[in-house]
Amino acid sequence: MDKILVIDDQADVRLAATVALQQLGLHCLEAEGPEHALELLKSEHISLILLDMNYKLDTTSGEEGLRFLKQLNQLGTTIPVIVMTAWASIDVAVKAMQLGAVDFVEKPWNNLRLTAVVQQQLKLKQSNHDNACLKALTSDTEAHYIAQSEIMQLLLAKAERAAKTDASILITGENGTGKSLLAHYIHQHSLRADKRYVSVNVGAIAPTLFESELFGHKKGSFTDAKEDRLGRFEIAEGGTLFLDEIATLSLELQSKMLRVLESKEFEVLGSSQTKTADVRIISATNSELATTIEQGEFRRDLLFRLNTIELHIPPLRDRKDDIAPLAEHLLLVHGKKYQRANMALSPDALNALKNYSWPGNIRELSHCIERAVIMSDNNNVQANDLILDQPSCEQTNSNAEQALPLLPLEELEKQMIQKALLQFNGNVIAAGEFLGLSKSAIYRRIDKHQLDLKEVER
Incomplete structure (x- = not known):
């Protein structure tokens, strides 16, 4: 009223x-x-x-x-x-x-x-x-989750049970496994399905803009605040707020997040008026939060607020039964995008897909199928159209001691990023995806190691 x-x-x-x-x-x-x-x-x-x-x-x-x-x-x-x-x-x-x-x-x-x-x-x-x-950036599209493997069927059953409550959910899993899609799927099966679903990549927000993005700001509250802006909590009122890459949040900002999760209260930047947040929180990370807590990089009390229910998505290599239906679905999606609607995967292509280790998970599978749609000479995709020339997990493990030099972790990380940038001709996004890093994470590491992108592009 x-x-x-x-x-x-x-x-x-x-x-x-x-x-x-x-x-x-x-x-x-x-x-x-x-x-x-x-x-x-x-x-x-x-x-x-x-x-x-x-x-x-x-x-x-x-x-x-x-x-x-x-x-x-x-x-x-x-x-x-x-x-x-x-x-x-x-x-x-x-x-x-x-x-x-x-x-x-x-x-x-x-x-x-x-x-x-x-x-x-x-x-x-x-x-x-x-x-x-x-x-504001909200998502109204329907989330289709393709899962035929037994392990994923069990996971979706748990997700649907959890969706009927307002409990906070933490989704874990490697990069590219579909954490954001599962979050949207949970929203669509929740009691808040008719309200807004708002997604925000925490790792992509500059620390100085965090409060403005999440809680909003008033005109004139800081130098570039030329007009009032709604924060994500207010936009998602009554619905679901998905916080991706939650482990990237700095300790200072973790305390601000903890406050709103505990009290359901926040203030718009530049205003003294307290507002309440009626939102369901789903968060996701590819990090081992137990390790980051031990290292003093993540608050244990914040984790307790986030993981009332924890759902882990297994990597694609552990759910082989999902590879073929996912590949066929992606073939339809990319075929429609590039006006090649009648494409199909040959038996040898499906066999190659099932035998590949997929270090980049579903994201890598999508890129692989998209490339095949663009480059294949006919509508029947063959194994060689997939360009799966990287070593399998078994090959990598057997040669690990010979291929991997003994170096300090920081130096090894720097070399891997340099090699990835060279491999992808200086394309930072592609290199990051290959290494399993988000856009913000790869740029942070490039800055940390003071890598010269101009040198890489040459």
């Missing part, structure tokens, strides 16, 4: 406004002056303010009302304000509008005029909020 704050030093005026607005099903709070109103704003979620412009200092200038509007601007609030003036002063009304007031009514008012203005502004506020949500 919308709450209307009526600010006037005359009790009979406040009562008259309250009675009129209660007929619309609105809940009214009363304040006898600006100071009292500012205190109420700290604890109450107000939808609209009715503001008298004149109080104890005088009865005509409107200075006290104008000062209150300036204070609201300093707080960064966007609550619509309708001003009330007993003298129908055009100058005061214009000054109030310049400071952010949305409309005005004259005292004594006509109840029809008052209720019409209030209803109009409440509808406009809701419309603005909805438009901002529509502009």
